[in-house]
Amino acid sequence: MENDVTKIYKLISQKTYNNVTIGESQDVVEYFQDDNLIKFPYRIYYIDNSDIFLESLSEQQKMILHCIYSRSCDGYIRRKHLNSLLMMDYEDWTIPYIVKICDEYVVEILEMTYEILKEQDTERIKKFCLQNIESFCKGYNRMISYWNEYYRFRNKSFQKYIGRKLFRECFGYSRSMERSL
Structure with missing residues (x-):
């Protein structure tokens, strides 16, 4: 390469x-x-x-x-x-x-990524996230921080926020990951 x-x-x-x-x-x-x-x-x-x-x-x-x-x-x-x-x-x-x-602040990138990945098999991505659990969990928390700062006013419920859906459904995030740190 x-x-x-x-x-x-x-x-x-x-x-x-x-x-x-x-x-x-x-x-x-x-x-x-x-x-x-x-x-x-x-x-x-x-x-x-x-x-x-x-x-x-x-x-x-x-x-x-x-x-x-x-x-x-x-x-x-x-x-x-x-x-x-x-x-x-x-x-x-x-x-x-x-x-x-996907742990950055541009919500349009999260929306686009989710729309593409939700139709794909993301097991390779989930495996990668598990291999990098500490960095991945920091990224998840960073994404939450950007939601709180920039997008909370239009997405009051974090449960429905596209970043949360992307990280959970496509990347495999779960609370148990953070507990394992």
Whole structure:
């Protein structure tokens, strides 16, 4: 995969939004998957120029690209690339990117993700979440915090909130997970 990542990195614009002086945040997201450490930047600030070269990429290269841009500082870009990733026959190594984006504050991403995943077999995602139970539970609590801060006024009942449905039905969250920590 290293060659594919290198190719994608060379194709991505090095221009950043609002002339931010860094392309990637120093904050890093870490998960484990089958004894492998997966690390990626919390945010990237590169402008999305992928429409120029997307069609020339292999399926794996497209998955890599979509994962990278799922970390964009622009929520519209994150949503666009996550949607593209979810519509593919995505591989297990992409699951950390899918799960991470769902503990963030853009409710439209949660809605889109739920609508796609509710029709899929999500056992691979549930397995991943169990392997990363501490990070996953923190993500669940983070999602609740964003609901409380930004969406409680239009979704009074957390029981009906789309983020809760996504985490429970598609990712396998249960209270017993938190009790096991």
